[in-house]
Amino acid sequence: MKENILYTSVAPLLEYFNRLIPLSSEEKQLVAELFKPRLYRKRQYVLQEGDVCSSFNFVVRGCLRMYKIDDKGNTHIIQFATENWWLMDIGSFHGKEPSELNIDAIEDTMVLHISYNDLINLYTKGPKFNLIFRVLIENSFVSLQKRLLQNISSTAEERYLSFMQDYSHLNNRLPQVQIASFIGITPEFLSRLRNKLVKPKS
Amino acid sequence: MKENILYTSVAPLLEYFNRLIPLSSEEKQLVAELFKPRLYRKRQYVLQEGDVCSSFNFVVRGCLRMYKIDDKGNTHIIQFATENWWLMDIGSFHGKEPSELNIDAIEDTMVLHISYNDLINLYTKGPKFNLIFRVLIENSFVSLQKRLLQNISSTAEERYLSFMQDYSHLNNRLPQVQIASFIGITPEFLSRLRNKLVKPKS
DNA sequence: AACTGCATCAAGAAATAGTATTGATCTGGT
DNA sequence: ACCAGATCAATACTATTTCTTGATGCAGTT
Numbered sequence: 001m002k003e004n005i006l007y008t009s010v011a012p013l014l015e016y017f018n019r020l021i022p023l024s025s026e027e028k029q030l031v032a033e034l035f036k037p038r039l040y041r042k043r044q045y046v047l048q049e050g051d052v053c054s055s056f057n058f059v060v061r062g063c064l065r066m067y068k069i070d071d072k073g074n075t076h077i078i079q080f081a082t083e084n085w086w087l088m089d090i091g092s093f094h095g096k097e098p099s100e101l102n103i104d105a106i107e108d109t110m111v112l113h114i115s116y117n118d119l120i121n122l123y124t125k126g127p128k129f130n131l132i133f134r135v136l137i138e139n140s141f142v143s144l145q146k147r148l149l150q151n152i153s154s155t156a157e158e159r160y161l162s163f164m165q166d167y168s169h170l171n172n173r174l175p176q177v178q179i180a181s182f183i184g185i186t187p188e189f190l191s192r193l194r195n196k197l198v199k200p201k202s
Numbered sequence: 203m204k205e206n207i208l209y210t211s212v213a214p215l216l217e218y219f220n221r222l223i224p225l226s227s228e229e230k231q232l233v234a235e236l237f238k239p240r241l242y243r244k245r246q247y248v249l250q251e252g253d254v255c256s257s258f259n260f261v262v263r264g265c266l267r268m269y270k271i272d273d274k275g276n277t278h279i280i281q282f283a284t285e286n287w288w289l290m291d292i293g294s295f296h297g298k299e300p301s302e303l304n305i306d307a308i309e310d311t312m313v314l315h316i317s318y319n320d321l322i323n324l325y326t327k328g329p330k331f332n333l334i335f336r337v338l339i340e341n342s343f344v345s346l347q348k349r350l351l352q353n354i355s356s357t358a359e360e361r362y363l364s365f366m367q368d369y370s371h372l373n374n375r376l377p378q379v380q381i382a383s384f385i386g387i388t389p390e391f392l393s394r395l396r397n398k399l400v401k402p403k404s
Numbered sequence: 405a406a407c408t409g410c411a412t413c414a415a416g417a418a419a420t421a422g423t424a425t426t427g428a429t430c431t432g433g434t
Numbered sequence: 435a436c437c438a439g440a441t442c443a444a445t446a447c448t449a450t451t452t453c454t455t456g457a458t459g460c461a462g463t464t
Contacts (some may be wrong), residue, residue: 044246104243115445156439175423191425358410377452389409393454 010035012060013112016084020132027126034114034122040064040105046087047103053092055113059085062109063170065178068101077182079144080106080170084135106178151184159183160193209278212237215263215314218286222334236324237314242266242307248289249305257315261287264311267380270303279384281346282308282372288338308380353386355368361385362395 010032017023017031030133035058040046046064047053059081066087067077078101081087093116094100114122122129150162163183164171171179180190212234219225219233237260242248248266249255259266261283268289269279280303280316283289294301324331349352353366365385366373373381382392 041245043243043245045241048241177423186440187424188426188441192439195425266405379452389453390455391410397454 008059009037010112012084013058016058017132020135021128023128027128030122030126031109034118035114038111038113040109040111042105042108045102045104046111047089047092047099047101049100049102050098051100052096053089053103055088055115056093056119057081057087057103057111057113059083059087060110060112061109063106063173064103064109064111066101066103068182075181076184077178078181080167080174080178082170082173086140090137106174144181156183156185156189157193157197159185160190160197211239212314214286215260218260219334222337223330225330229330231323233327236320237316240315242311242313244307244310246308248303249291249294249301249303251302251304252300254298255291255301255305257290257304257317258295258321259283259289259305259313259315261285261289262312262314264313265308265375266304266305266311266313267308268305269383277383278386279380282369282376282380282384284372284375288342292339308376349368358385358387358391359395359399361387362399363394376388 013035014023014028014031017027019089023031037060040062043066047066048198049069061083064081064087065077066079066081066089067075069075079087087103089099089101089103091097092101123133146166150159160179161182163179176190177187177192180187183190185193215237216225216230216233219229225233236397239262242264249268251271263285266283266289267279268281268283268291269277273276289305291301291303291305293299294303298318325335348368352361356364362381362385365381378392378396379389382389385392387395391398
């Protein structure tokens with residue numbers, strides 16, 4: 001019975017950084033040292049409600065989701081993260097306080113993660129990473145804001161169509177349940193919506 | 203979409219302790235404070251080879267397995283833990299050294315766990331727990347020894363029959379692969395064994 | 405040399421779990 | 435009274451996991 005082996009390449013992350021701003025070889029070295037690979041299998045938790053989020057996660061391949069479970073037990077997906085995206089609960093990470101959110105894997109997923117201390121370390125030894133992470137967070141912020149706006153101002157149908165625009169690559173990769181939970185409707189209703197959109201007149 | 207909620211009751215653990223030796227309400231309080239609930243999903247690692255085993259785990263519901271992967275990539279299950287059993291790599295825990303063993307969940311599993319420091323804390327504040335944990339470890343030791351004996355002295359068929367005696371409740375709860383790996387044969391051979399035992403003459 | 409107790413590999417079959425669709429019925433807001 | 439959407443239950447479909455079977459091999463007995 002064979003099990004998965006962790007193949008430890010930071011190449012995708014280096015490339016990601018390099019596209020934002022070129023790195024010196026010392027900086028590359030730093031990244032290679034401080035980021036650790038980690039494999040999560042489908043359905044595995046990366047972060048569980050009540051735990052402190054102790055790392056920044058960069059998805060190398062696979063797909064994660066971050067979500068909140070409300071009092072009624074319903075799941076609300078805040079964010080997906082596929083290849084070359086970051087996912088963590090920044091609030092919990094910086095405040096070192098228990099998270100209200102969960103992160104788990106929707107597919108078998110490989111991440112590169114860096115712990116709190118090592119991130120501080122990274123900033124100290126490579127000040128350029130302050131810039132990089134600022135930009136990176138700003139990007140996330142922008143798309144979050146867009147999503148919020150989308151959400152408060154639209155009907156389910158509009159939200160679905162806008163999801164299809166912004167995340168069309170996720171459409172045939174994710175189960176509908178997840179998409180429904182992302183745009184805030186029931187899977188049944190999404191099924192009907194889709195149906196209606198395909199054959200618009202009956 | 204309903205998901206599992208971490209229902210944070212230490213009741214099963216208190217009951218477990220109480221059956222060994224009655225606890226005062228301060229001691230119950232200690233337990234409630236120091237043991238933390240944790241949910242592991244099927245196939246999720248609790249402990250990975252190379253990591254230090256940093257907690258004692260009490261299974262509230264579900265099932266864990268502890269196993270070693272040998273040089274050829276074969277899995278050997280050392281122990282199962284279902285409701286009201288403990289599982290950890292004691293060697294790694296006390297020596298604070300990297301474990302050679304893996305622990306993962308065979309079913310979605312809820313455990314109550316206590317960290318190294320909190321366990322020391324528990325012993326200090328509630329000396330009675332020294333007794334409790336001594337007894338508990340002794341119990342584990344005895345069943346381990348029995349298992350070893352069983353193993354070195356029997357054929358596959360005998361080992362299977364003895365498994366059925368001692369763990370009959372696990373028989374229709376676990377996949378055969380796991381049982382095979384526990385008694386040290388291939389799943390194929392276990393299949394044939396079972397067949398032979400059902401229809402003894404043909 | 406043949407037999408017994410097991411392993412390995414490959415292929416299907418069977419069982420289970422996860423996902424999607426559909427109908428019926430309900431609700432709160434316009 | 436109507437619309438956007440929820441909830442519940444039943445069924446269908448799909449994918450994944452688990453089990454079985456046959457063929458073959460091999461190391462120790464007898």
